[in-house]
Amino acid sequence: MTSETNSAARKVRSGVSHTLLVIVAIVFLGPLVYAVSTSLKPADEVFTPTPHLFGSEIRWKNYADAFTFAPFDRYFLNSLFVAVAGTLVVVAASSLSAYAFARLKFRGREQLFVLFLGTLMVPQEVLIVPMYWLMQSLGWVDSYWALILPWAFTAFGTFLLRQFFLTVPAELEEAARVDGCGPFGSFFRIMLPLARPAIAVLTVFTFISFWGSFLWPLIIINSVEDKGTVPLGLAQFVGQQGTQWNLMMAASIMAMIPTVLLVVLLQKHLVRGLLVTGLGGR
Amino acid sequence: MATDTTTVAPPGAPAGAPRAGRRPALRRDGRYASVFLAPSLGGLALFTLFPTAMALGISLFDWPVFGERSFLGFDNYSHLLHDPVFRRVVLNTVLFVVLYVPLNVVVSLGLAVWLGPQIRGRQVFRVLFFIPVMTPMVANVMVWRLLFQPGGLIDGGLQAWFGIDAPNFLGSSSWAMPAIVAMSIWQGFGYNFLVFSAAIDQVPQSQLESAQIDGAGPLQRFRYITWPMITPSMFFATTMTLITSFQVFAQPFILTQGGPGVATQTIVMYVYNQGWQFLQMGLASAAGWVLFVIIMGITAIQFFGQKRWVNYDV
Numbered sequence: 001m002t003s004e005t006n007s008a009a010r011k012v013r014s015g016v017s018h019t020l021l022v023i024v025a026i027v028f029l030g031p032l033v034y035a036v037s038t039s040l041k042p043a044d045e046v047f048t049p050t051p052h053l054f055g056s057e058i059r060w061k062n063y064a065d066a067f068t069f070a071p072f073d074r075y076f077l078n079s080l081f082v083a084v085a086g087t088l089v090v091v092a093a094s095s096l097s098a099y100a101f102a103r104l105k106f107r108g109r110e111q112l113f114v115l116f117l118g119t120l121m122v123p124q125e126v127l128i129v130p131m132y133w134l135m136q137s138l139g140w141v142d143s144y145w146a147l148i149l150p151w152a153f154t155a156f157g158t159f160l161l162r163q164f165f166l167t168v169p170a171e172l173e174e175a176a177r178v179d180g181c182g183p184f185g186s187f188f189r190i191m192l193p194l195a196r197p198a199i200a201v202l203t204v205f206t207f208i209s210f211w212g213s214f215l216w217p218l219i220i221i222n223s224v225e226d227k228g229t230v231p232l233g234l235a236q237f238v239g240q241q242g243t244q245w246n247l248m249m250a251a252s253i254m255a256m257i258p259t260v261l262l263v264v265l266l267q268k269h270l271v272r273g274l275l276v277t278g279l280g281g282r
Numbered sequence: 283m284a285t286d287t288t289t290v291a292p293p294g295a296p297a298g299a300p301r302a303g304r305r306p307a308l309r310r311d312g313r314y315a316s317v318f319l320a321p322s323l324g325g326l327a328l329f330t331l332f333p334t335a336m337a338l339g340i341s342l343f344d345w346p347v348f349g350e351r352s353f354l355g356f357d358n359y360s361h362l363l364h365d366p367v368f369r370r371v372v373l374n375t376v377l378f379v380v381l382y383v384p385l386n387v388v389v390s391l392g393l394a395v396w397l398g399p400q401i402r403g404r405q406v407f408r409v410l411f412f413i414p415v416m417t418p419m420v421a422n423v424m425v426w427r428l429l430f431q432p433g434g435l436i437d438g439g440l441q442a443w444f445g446i447d448a449p450n451f452l453g454s455s456s457w458a459m460p461a462i463v464a465m466s467i468w469q470g471f472g473y474n475f476l477v478f479s480a481a482i483d484q485v486p487q488s489q490l491e492s493a494q495i496d497g498a499g500p501l502q503r504f505r506y507i508t509w510p511m512i513t514p515s516m517f518f519a520t521t522m523t524l525i526t527s528f529q530v531f532a533q534p535f536i537l538t539q540g541g542p543g544v545a546t547q548t549i550v551m552y553v554y555n556q557g558w559q560f561l562q563m564g565l566a567s568a569a570g571w572v573l574f575v576i577i578m579g580i581t582a583i584q585f586f587g588q589k590r591w592v593n594y595d596v
Contacts, residue, residue: 014400021397025410031468032413034435035425047433050442097322106312112319119330121581123529125550126574129557129567130336131329153325183314212418214532215550219558231420238427238536245428252424256417263416267409270476 094157102165
């Protein structure tokens with residue numbers, strides 16, 4: 001009797017809880033829905049006395065117009081190139097050094113690893129002034145080199161992949177070594193294939209941080225129309241009179257699509273990656 | 283086999299020679315290690331270690347982008363100390379941190395507890411709340427700029443549905459900072475939410491259920507079972523959130539340009555303005571170092587304080 005009323009009460013409570021959660025989710029998504037809705041409105045209907053979800057017509061053309069309003073195709077290509085190249089360098093450099101720290105015995109390994117971890121403490125803001133000076137000295141101001149290389153060597157990836165390499169049983173590698181496999185052979189043939197999930201996590205975090213990076217491109221890129229990345233292109237319109245909000249929102253939504261797709265496709269890896277690294281990758 | 287182990291052994295290697303039998307392996311591994319480590323070590327040395335030291339050096343100079351540099355000693359730092367703008371900027375940043383960090387933790391922890399293992403479909407919510415974390419900050423901020431705009435969704439909605447005039451959020455010195463904090467929480471809480479969710483998944487359901495049978499209410503169950511088990515995640519999340527919130531830049535830069543006046547200008551904006559608007563690299567570098575010291579101090583306090591409340595062995 002009491003257990004029946006209990007389970008009924010529990011059902012009601014869980015129903016209420018679910019309903020409230022859906023409301024929270026809707027409120028949370030509100031800004032994005034509003035952005036999509038604005039991106040599909042005619043320019044003169046962006047600000048109306050009463051907010052409407054739809055304008056008098058659904059203008060898909062805004063998405064195409066964004067590319068003529070500003071060279072967003074160029075920005076997208078630049079961002080894609082920088083993010084892909086940067087991610088490749090990060091994954092290559094960190095997997096190599098992670099292997100050394102996890103598997104090779106050499107003098108001073110522990111001290112060197114502590115030094116690597118120590119560099120994680122240094123915030124980007126401390127580095128930007130000397131980095132700008134360094135780029136000037138190398139003649140790299142306003143170049144793709146400057147967008148890619150300075151942030152492509154971080155101890156974060158080394159740390160993340162080392163944690164994974166440590167979990168690989170040593171016997172696997174010893175067997176390969178007996179068969180005549182050197183460290184390079186076992187790195188490429190055994191460790192890298194096994195570390196695929198960890199590399200996937202590192203790839204996503206790195207790609208996303210390059211894709212969204214703002215402060216550094218703002219500093220180092222002068223010819224925005226030519227070498228600007230997506231965030232820089234978006235920010236160009238701040239403060240300009242007569243911002244075309246509908247086109248801006250179309251561009252903003254497009255800027256979000258690659259990373260949203262990555263999150264949705266790789267959500268299982270991401271949750272695990274967060275747990276394993278415990279370092280974050282913002 | 284060559285005997286050049288010294289070229290690969292970094293400074294600080296132990297002086298005592300290893301046992302004779304292990305020596306060849308150490309030596310051979312050492313040579314390989316230098317190849318495996320070369321890219322990372324070279325990159326970190328050139329792009330992190332050297333610039334970190336260089337930053338301290340630059341901060342001691344009058345270092346204009348163009349023209350003569352001259353040594354100042356600590357003048358840049360004493361200038362910062364006496365610059366009313368910088369003092370305001372530090373206050374603004376602290377205000378942002380003080381508002382943002384606790385709210386972020388409350389929202390993300392609250393939702394993570396609410397969305398416990400008993401809720402169906404929680405994967406969907408997880409992905410949903412994580413989306414703004416991963417989308418470019420500038421795109422997120424652009425969306426909220428439209429939202430806060432006079433005539434935007436908030437203003438328009440308040441007028442149409444409640445007949446209230448909304449404040450000019452981004453143009454009012456009392457509303458601009460709360461607006462920036464609200465936007466930042468929307469964009470950032472999903473990260474901690476995911477961290478807390480993962481931690482709460484590890485709490486054994488059987489313990490919670492038996493506590494419930496013994497008559498423990500939801501608050502007691504949280505306090506005595508869930509909380510002790512998630513303190514390591516809490517420590518990680520609060521430390522990371524504190525560090526990153528001191529570095530706030532894109533939100534005020536795009537929402538308010540630091541205004542009205544300097545009401546929402548932050549330390550990183552100050553670094554940017556000094557360096558690339560006023561071309562005073564020395565001053566910018568000094569401000570960057572002040573931020574670094576603040577962050578190191580906060581992290582140290584967190585680490586020393588963790589004994590008091592973080593359980594690693596539950």
